[in-house]
Amino acid sequence: MVSSKKGPSSRHLFSKRVDKRSRAEMTAYLSGHFRYDTMRSWNRSTSYACNMKLYNLGLDREMTDKLWDLIQVSEFYYQLNDLIEGFNRRHNYLWQAGWNGRSGGYLVLYEGGSEPSEYRSYCTYCGQKNYTSIAKTGTRCGVCNKGTRVDFIKPPIKIFSYPGRSVDMDEDFEDWSIYELQQRTELVQEFDRLADDIVVEALYIAQNHSLEERTVYIPTTELVLV
Numbered sequence: 495m496v497s498s499k500k501g502p503s504s505r506h507l508f509s510k511r512v513d514k515r516s517r518a519e520m521t522a523y524l525s526g527h528f529r530y531d532t533m534r535s536w537n538r539s540t541s542y543a544c545n546m547k548l549y550n551l552g553l554d555r556e557m558t559d560k561l562w563d564l565i566q567v568s569e570f571y572y573q574l575n576d577l578i579e580g581f582n583r584r585h586n587y588l589w590q591a592g593w594n595g596r597s598g599g600y601l602v603l604y605e606g607g608s609e610p611s612e613y614r615s616y617c618t619y620c621g622q623k624n625y626t627s628i629a630k631t632g633t634r635c636g637v638c639n640k641g642t643r644v645d646f647i648k649p650p651i652k653i654f655s656y657p658g659r660s661v662d663m664d665e666d667f668e669d670w671s672i673y674e675l676q677q678r679t680e681l682v683q684e685f686d687r688l689a690d691d692i693v694v695e696a697l698y699i700a701q702n703h704s705l706e707e708r709t710v711y712i713p714t715t716e717l718v719l720v
């Protein structure tokens with residue numbers, strides 16, 4: 495689907511400039527934005543999304559083939575997910591980006607949130623978390639059996655999302671204030687920039703690593719980034 499004559503200059507950009515003084519321009523940007531299911535199509539909920547399937551990125555054939563190999567490697571996603579985690583953290587998890595689609599491929603904007611978890615203590619040796627304070631249950635860890643449990647100073651947060659909740663579906667934005675429109679436009683623009691950053695990072699990884707087959711322990715062969 496990608497012409498082999500296409501050079502890197504034709505790379506598809508997700509982010510767009512929007513005049514945030516113009517109600518019409520912001521409304522057109524938000525209403526015209528690509529959307530995708532938040533769960534499965536039967537759920538009928540959609541949100542702002544970016545089609546990040548390889549054929550849609552405007553890359554040359556060689557790079558597309560290389561990325562095709564890379565997306566089979568789970569380590570590749572860990573690096574990209576750092577970018578996603580940064581976006582989520584900046585929005586206090588009220589907004590979260592996540593992959594959806596049969597084989598990933600679509601980056602979707604989700605609503606979510608965070609709250610203090612119920613965990614009160616953890617094991618400094620093996621990391622096991624526990625719902626009771628060491629004042630109640632002592633310092634011995636039930637998993638590794640070492641006396642290395644300590645209380646959390648601040649309980650870790652629990653992150654949740656609403657994968658079934660649609661975002662601005664069938665919204666005409668008519669009764670939105672200009673401020674609300676600006677806020678939403680900035681959020682979606684930042685989401686689009688995240689998609690661009692993910693592509694840039696993916697290209698960087700592709701250019702700086704080669705895949706080699708390494709035999710790991712007994713009979714499993716897996717691909718690793720080197």
Ligand SMILES: [Zn+2]
Binds near residue numbers: 619
């Ligand atoms: Zn332990």
